[in-house]
Amino acid sequence: MTVETKLPYDQEYISQFSQKHKEPEWMKSLRLQALEKAAALPMPKPDKTNITNWNFSNFKHEAAGEPIQSLEDLPQEIKVFLDLENTEQNLVIQRNHSVAYASLSPKLKEQGVILTDIYTAMAEHGELVQRYYMKDAVGVDENRMTALHAALMNGGVFVYVPKNVTVEEPLQSIFWQEDAEAASFNHVIVVAEANSSLTYVENYISHNQEEEAVANIVTEVIAHDNANVSFGAVDNFAQGTTAYVNRRGVAYRDAVIEWALGQMNDGNTVSENITHLIGDNSVSNAKTVTVGRGKQSQNFTAKIVNHGLQSDGYILQHGVMKDSATSVFNGIGKIEHGASKSNAEQESRVLMLSKDARGDANPILLIDEDDVTAGHAASVGRVDPIQLYYLMSRGISKQEAERLVIHGFLAPVVTQIPIKAVREQLTEVIERKVY
């Protein structure tokens, strides 16, 4: 019944791959152990979406990319994500699996801030990377995808902000899959030490229509005591890419993790965003927007687990479905025993633009403590004809009226994306996907 995901990558290949990248010994053995586990582990089983026939095995694991001398040399489709007027870019551009461009302001370097690709991070800050790599947030052996990720990791970024450092300027990564068949086994780690604060934004971009590729992405965000992390993303893999995206956060005492995720892939996607509110008074807001089109099938999970006293989680998912796209939105608020005075709220709204589209909002509250507050709201609906009538009564065409209503519907998340250029880009991607 389950399709065996047999891969042409064995122990020897992985050892050589690790050596070629001059990785530390711990990473090589982590990879090899993960590969061994992968075969025996089950695939993830997203609720209500059958992924057994999805392509997770047909891809190219290695593809180099040319460096870029100046940001001006970037193609327009990448440039649009950058705030080019800002001369002090804190930026990593990964082209296929190579770093094409990297810069970090001297001031931040001096303060001990790290923003670098994952290989450089292992070479220069090996202990730090080892401390966090698939330890507190995502485990290697959760399922076959996490294990394969660990075995085949081929890119990513490491972000670190030391104690008491406030980084005002956004830190940004662009993951540009230029090669149509290149797989993205990207690993991103964001660590905010106690009393620090940072904003990080990442973009995934590919253009493969017919060619098949796989994305298996793991992101781990660690916010230590009283740290503040604002995390924004726009995922925009093209139709040919099947994606498994796993973004996870761990918030300690008084820490805050804000997620603003634009889930704009055009291929089949399983994406989960889970935050553990470990510390007392920790807070997370997880906001996502999605547009489904064509025949794509997607499954989204937004989950916040309250462990700490008076911890506060809020999930907001807004999705627009057109053509014959199918999406399931799981919203899970879980309050663990002992997390008294904590709060779990969630809201999922799906707007259907065609009769063949399908959208499922699946709100779940799991509560093991009495002294808490929790709530959920979910709806699946169509554009309100009375709203359209109101707009059209001022001379606005039906199409423009629909456009306004859809933008308005997605605005609560879009406005939360931290970098203006990325926010505008997300708006444009939405525009392109909706019309």
Added chain:
Amino acid sequence: MAGSTLEIKDLHVSIEDQEILKGVNLTIKGGEFHAVMGPNGTGKSTLASAIMGHPKYEITQGSVLLDGEDVLEMEVDERAKAGLFLAMQYPSEISGVTNSDFLRSSINARREEGDEISLMKFIKEMDEAMDYLEMDKNMAQRYLNEGFSGGEKKRNEILQLMMIKPEIAILDEIDSGLDIDALKVVSKGINKLRDENFGCLIITHYQRLLNYITPDKVHVMMQGRVVKSGGPELAQRLEAEGYEWIKEELGIEDETVGQEA
């Protein structure tokens, strides 16, 4: 040419197979202000909504012409572009769309592509209109009608009216929910538009509004028809005496639309 003419002829309108309007006749010309009064549930909003093209109302008989053009054949946006405007009794709230973006789209909808209003000019005009209506400037950046108080929504309808400058406007209970000062301000806004090129149909329950905006003609609706028309003195008499005398005069026992005379 002195303004547009809106002709409503023998208009019959149903909602969910129940006939609400049973033959309304009314002509409004540029330069004229008409008031429509009448007890609750007699079809006033139905008339306004049917003219604008509300999706729930079905026209079963009669016609609506704007300068001879068949309005009922037009889409809602085409009706607006032809020169009609309806200030609604219950304006919609639209989350995530700012008032100012909406207004700009409305203005640009009437202009040719490539001839859109410049941002500077738009802001200037909006600021002026908001000042005139004594509106808080923050309202421009708030989402369209979302969380607006009843009175703020009404003022916002008049802001749209002033900026869109239609040929013929229908104002459905623009005075309901307004405090006395707001009533004066809104009336001032409507009166500013008064000229020979602008015709207006004002639906109201109260003489109060008509003290500020003197109508040329007053019509009374009952049972889904215009049952009496007159000059401004008719509104004054209604304010003083209520509707009982009209009912007696016409032999109407129940004035609501479900009943036949």
